[in-house]
Amino acid sequence: MTFQGDTVVLGAGVVGLTTAVVLAEAGLVVQVIAEEIPGVTSTAAGAMWGPYLVEPKDLVDQWSQHSLETFRGFAADSATGVRAASGIEASRSADEAPDWATALPGFQPVSRADLPPGFASGYRFTVPLIDMPTYLRYLEHRLRTAGGAIVQQRVPTLDDAPEASTIINCTGMGAASLVSDATMRPIRGQHVVVTNPGLTDFFSEDTGPSPDLLCIYPHGDTVVLGGTALDGDGSLEPDAKAAANILARCTAVEPRLAQSTVVDHRVGLRPTRPRVRVTVDRRTDGTPVIHNYGHGGAGVTLSWGCAREVHRMLTNKQQPASPA
Numbered sequence: 001m002t003f004q005g006d007t008v009v010l011g012a013g014v015v016g017l018t019t020a021v022v023l024a025e026a027g028l029v030v031q032v033i034a035e036e037i038p039g040v041t042s043t044a045a046g047a048m049w050g051p052y053l054v055e056p057k058d059l060v061d062q063w064s065q066h067s068l069e070t071f072r073g074f075a076a077d078s079a080t081g082v083r084a085a086s087g088i089e090a091s092r093s094a095d096e097a098p099d100w101a102t103a104l105p106g107f108q109p110v111s112r113a114d115l116p117p118g119f120a121s122g123y124r125f126t127v128p129l130i131d132m133p134t135y136l137r138y139l140e141h142r143l144r145t146a147g148g149a150i151v152q153q154r155v156p157t158l159d160d161a162p163e164a165s166t167i168i169n170c171t172g173m174g175a176a177s178l179v180s181d182a183t184m185r186p187i188r189g190q191h192v193v194v195t196n197p198g199l200t201d202f203f204s205e206d207t208g209p210s211p212d213l214l215c216i217y218p219h220g221d222t223v224v225l226g227g228t229a230l231d232g233d234g235s236l237e238p239d240a241k242a243a244a245n246i247l248a249r250c251t252a253v254e255p256r257l258a259q260s261t262v263v264d265h266r267v268g269l270r271p272t273r274p275r276v277r278v279t280v281d282r283r284t285d286g287t288p289v290i291h292n293y294g295h296g297g298a299g300v301t302l303s304w305g306c307a308r309e310v311h312r313m314l315t316n317k318q319q320p321a322s323p324a
Helices: 014-025 042-046 055-073 134-144 171-177 240-253 255-259 296-316
Strands: 008-010 029-035 083-090 119-131 148-151 166-169 185-194 202-205 211-219 222-230 262-282 288-295
Touching: 014 029, 014 134, 014 166, 014 262, 014 288, 014 296, 042 134, 042 185, 042 262, 042 296, 055 119, 055 171, 055 262, 055 296, 119 202, 134 148, 148 262, 166 296, 171 262, 171 288, 185 296, 211 240, 211 296, 222 240, 222 262, 240 255, 240 262, 262 296
Parallel strands: 008 029, 008 166, 029 148, 083 202, 166 288
Antiparallel strands: 083 119, 185 222, 185 262, 202 211, 211 222, 262 288
């Protein structure tokens, strides 16, 4: 298999598609190759902008802020699947809000009396909320409009990728086998999609390291309810007990959800490593490779910032932004 072009992007999740869009719109000839189009994990995401347990903090802050500015621009166009949503993040302990939240529009503390039972602290803010199936279709359309191509094909190793000027590795969990990255591990996430009983505001709980998450993300006619964060669990099969627990947790916070009907179950594997990897490498034949993976549960949040970083590294022949 050969590809007579400038750049091959491996992976068609939100990171791969966003990176391909940035490169194609910069004038490069781009082909995306992936076994799953779009990526299952990205389709399963909630999704709300917000840095989520990823390092290195200094670069994550830069990348996430660039993505935030980009998503704010998308919110004016309903075809993108992005909207500016107001809502509450709360905690069952008296926790302080993280720095990234205090800088968001409309940030204000919420009194305990205005929180659901059992919660001790909370704050309201406005943030981009992303309907992932719609958003991923938007990215695919934008890529094709810029002249990019998408091919569904499995690439077992870097040496099996087609000939190109540069290869961009955005394979998420696939990087564990593609480049033998032993630091990669899955964190299993499950969401339940239900009919919307009339919700417009989101709600999320700061659950810290708990494997049981709580989030309520309204997307028009449906609401995405979450979730789980099972470290080391690589199963993509929906868990009926986990789904029932998700529904129970979310309904306890928002009783109107008791009127809803389940329409879908979504499961994905957050591709997690100690640090997000955005580095320059080479294939055995000398072809330059830029790695862009390991974003954990912050793939959406970091997508545009990391894509810009890849473009900078590719065009300026820069050294790694983030150590491997």
